[in-house]
Amino acid sequence: MRKLLHVFKSTLIFLLFINEVISTPPEDPIKCLSKNTNCTITNANGIFPDRSTCKVGEVKYPTSEEELISVVASATKNKIKMKVATRFSHSIPKLVCPDGQKGLLISTNNLNKILKIDKEAKTMVVESGVTLREIISEAGKVGLALPYAPYWWGITIGGLMATGAHGSSLWGKGSAVHEYVVEIRIVSPSNPLDGYVKVRTLDEFDQDHLNAAKVSLGVLGVISQVTLKLESIFKRSITYLSKNDSDLGDELISFGRKHEFGDVTWYPSQRKAVYRIDDRVPINSNGDGLYDSIPFRPTLSAELAIVRTAEDIQEVKRDAKGKCDGAKLITSTLATFGYGLTNNGVFFGYPIVGFNNRMQSSGTCLDSLNDGLITACAWDSRIKGQFYHQTTFSIPLSVVKYFIEDVQKLVQLEPNSLCGLELNNGILMRYVTASSAYLGKTEDAVDFDITYYRSKDPLRPRLFEDILEEIEQIGLFKYKGLPHWGKNRNLGFVGVIKKYPNAEKFLKVKAEYDSVGLFSSEWTDQVLGLKEGVTILKDGCALEGLCICSQDSHCAPKYGYFCKPGRIFKDARVCAFHDVKKTEGQNVVKDEL
Ligand SMILES: Cc1cc2nc3c(=O)[nH]c(=O)nc-3n(C[C@H](O)[C@H](O)[C@H](O)COP(=O)(O)OP(=O)(O)OC[C@H]3O[C@@H](n4cnc5c(N)ncnc54)[C@H](O)[C@@H]3O)c2cc1C
Numbered sequence: 367m368r369k370l371l372h373v374f375k376s377t378l379i380f381l382l383f384i385n386e387v388i389s390t391p392p393e394d395p396i397k398c399l400s401k402n403t404n405c406t407i408t409n410a411n412g413i414f415p416d417r418s419t420c421k422v423g424e425v426k427y428p429t430s431e432e433e434l435i436s437v438v439a440s441a442t443k444n445k446i447k448m449k450v451a452t453r454f455s456h457s458i459p460k461l462v463c464p465d466g467q468k469g470l471l472i473s474t475n476n477l478n479k480i481l482k483i484d485k486e487a488k489t490m491v492v493e494s495g496v497t498l499r500e501i502i503s504e505a506g507k508v509g510l511a512l513p514y515a516p517y518w519w520g521i522t523i524g525g526l527m528a529t530g531a532h533g534s535s536l537w538g539k540g541s542a543v544h545e546y547v548v549e550i551r552i553v554s555p556s557n558p559l560d561g562y563v564k565v566r567t568l569d570e571f572d573q574d575h576l577n578a579a580k581v582s583l584g585v586l587g588v589i590s591q592v593t594l595k596l597e598s599i600f601k602r603s604i605t606y607l608s609k610n611d612s613d614l615g616d617e618l619i620s621f622g623r624k625h626e627f628g629d630v631t632w633y634p635s636q637r638k639a640v641y642r643i644d645d646r647v648p649i650n651s652n653g654d655g656l657y658d659s660i661p662f663r664p665t666l667s668a669e670l671a672i673v674r675t676a677e678d679i680q681e682v683k684r685d686a687k688g689k690c691d692g693a694k695l696i697t698s699t700l701a702t703f704g705y706g707l708t709n710n711g712v713f714f715g716y717p718i719v720g721f722n723n724r725m726q727s728s729g730t731c732l733d734s735l736n737d738g739l740i741t742a743c744a745w746d747s748r749i750k751g752q753f754y755h756q757t758t759f760s761i762p763l764s765v766v767k768y769f770i771e772d773v774q775k776l777v778q779l780e781p782n783s784l785c786g787l788e789l790n791n792g793i794l795m796r797y798v799t800a801s802s803a804y805l806g807k808t809e810d811a812v813d814f815d816i817t818y819y820r821s822k823d824p825l826r827p828r829l830f831e832d833i834l835e836e837i838e839q840i841g842l843f844k845y846k847g848l849p850h851w852g853k854n855r856n857l858g859f860v861g862v863i864k865k866y867p868n869a870e871k872f873l874k875v876k877a878e879y880d881s882v883g884l885f886s887s888e889w890t891d892q893v894l895g896l897k898e899g900v901t902i903l904k905d906g907c908a909l910e911g912l913c914i915c916s917q918d919s920h921c922a923p924k925y926g927y928f929c930k931p932g933r934i935f936k937d938a939r940v941c942a943f944h945d946v947k948k949t950e951g952q953n954v955v956k957d958e959l
């Protein structure tokens with residue numbers, strides 16, 4: 367094991383010095399048997415939560431709004447189910463699948479133009495397939511800034527709005543990009559009198575429709591254009607500060623109110639929290655900072671394979687301690703290299719000061735110039751890399767302290783249980799604010815991003831399966847957390863629509879825009895509460911988050927995992943190892959490495 371750690375460490379260090387922008391761009395999520403027909407689509411991970419991919423009859427690539435209108439009209443006339451697809455398809459759940467095998471995908475890949483920038487009014491009009499990266503960079507060129515945005519820039523404005531994507535802030539209108547959208551043009555099905563298609567322009571004078579369309583899950587039609595309200599470019603100053611986590615529950619709210627762009631990364635098994643102190647500073651402050659997040663850089667496939675193999679072995683051997691050692695190494699390496707922050711290309715310590723457009727989002731692993739998969743994004747499914755589940759929910763500020771304390775109690779019971787999360791850069795906690803969007807956040811909240819090992823074998827449980835499942839159920843059900851629409855396993859969406867007081871208003875607009883439901887699918891109907899069946903009951907379903915276990919077969923009796931109540935949340939039902947106290951956390955197999 368020592369040797370493995372050593373190899374791991376040297377590759378980890380090596381990777382930090384690959385500074386050239388070479389990498390293999392991600393695979394096209396759409397694959398067709400013949401040109402644009404008989405296709406399948408998945409997401410950027412190459413697989414949906416239920417391990418399916420989905421079949422579609424045809425893909426169209428409109429290059430203008432006129433073409434888009436004629437595509438929607440003709441599909442509506444022929445009663446064909448439709449969905450919008452994007453270049454990389456970064457959402458995890460099955461939002462992009464039209465029902466049946468003959469559906470139509472409308473890709474926004476060629477709807478990628480910046481249409482207008484008004485420096486005076488500080489607005490920008492873009493087609494919906496434009497990526498976050500282009501928006502930030504084109505705005506920056508004329509001295510404008512999108513203040514808050516997701517940290518990963520490989521997503522499109524249409525896709526990120528549909529799922530309510532956000533960065534981190536409690537200030538102003540908060541961190542969700544849709545809060546900065548002032549006008550939307552949307553193309554929806556209509557009746558024969560309208561020529562089967564209707565184009566609507568929604569602005570502030572039509573709050574009802576705008577609030578529905580800002581976060582739409584893609585079920586209202588195709589967003590063609592978006593107008594964003596920007597502000598003048600400004601500089602930020604970032605300092606990461608590491609503290610023990612004993613007062614995290616108390617600190618979290620005041621920290622968020624104090625620092626405009628702050629976030630916190632939590633390493634619960636290391637009992638540590640890293641605070642990103644991130645504030646606006648005067649534009650003449652010194653510094654040419656850059657944030658090029660290390661996990662989003664091109665990563666050596668060989669290194670990814672080593673890391674994955676190490677975790678596969680740790681899982682099989684139930685080597686929790688090994689995971690904890692690996693986690694400490696990764697955590698300290700990231701800290702040593704400033705998490706990817708540099709000033710004039712180097713990192714010598716904090717603060718790092720720079721322009722907002724260079725500090726907010728990154729994702730250099732997307733850069734093309736195909737190197738034949740020597741390096742790639744860590745989750746690229748063509749290589750042996752990250753394969754994970756992601757549970758992401760937001761918990762209202764009013765109760766977030768109790769959620770933190772519940773997780774801390776679980777760590778007290780099982781100190782090594784959350785090292786697996788730390789291997790995936792810990793729990794990222796970001797601030798989001800209540801929104802007027804009908805499917806936006808209902809209260810000011812902290813969003814938790816929890817990423818953990820997923821076996822290639824769906825029937826294989828993970829280490830501390832029970833603790834991870836209990837945290838998921840505590841967040842979603844005890845504190846009624848709102849799942850991120852673009853992440854999560856199926857169980858994240860159990861009863862979700864009941865958590866939204868404005869759901870009825872959303873459904874009314876949906877009925878008006880697409881009365882037949884051509885843009886709806888089984889999955890979106892289930893999520894929106896129009897159909898039963900978000901969860902799927904079968905052997906091992908709880909391991910994949912397809913169900914909450916109610917009998918042992920939903921877990922993995924073969925590996926000693928049975929359906930039990932939670933340890934501190936008694937209403938939880940989790941897959942627990944039969945003799946947790948005695949064996950978990952120890953090497954039961956002799957270390958042969
Ligand atoms: C590495 C990584 C990092 C991430 N980081 C963050 C983060 O920091 N913050 C955050 O909040 N989220 C984050 N996410 C999640 C991400 O923001 C969402 O999954 C987002 O929806 C992906 O956008 P996309 O362009 O890939 O859209 P897709 O996933 O392709 O589409 C999402 C939905 O939008 C619909 N849609 C797309 N375009 C249109 C359109 N023009 N009109 C109508 N409907 C449309 C699609 O049909 C689908 O239903 C991250 C995801 C990954 C993989």
Ligand SMILES: *[C@@H]1O[C@H](CO)[C@@H](O)[C@H](O)[C@H]1NC(C)=O
Pocket residue numbers: 399400403404
């Ligand atoms: C595509 O699918 C149709 C049926 O849906 C089938 O008739 C046709 O042969 C398929 N084409 C190819 C190239 O597989």
Ligand SMILES: *[C@@H]1O[C@H](CO)[C@@H](O)[C@H](O)[C@H]1NC(C)=O
Pocket residue numbers: 610611612
């Ligand atoms: C955590 O840090 C605080 C000071 O910030 C200190 O008082 C406390 O004893 C520390 N707790 C642990 C467990 O180290």
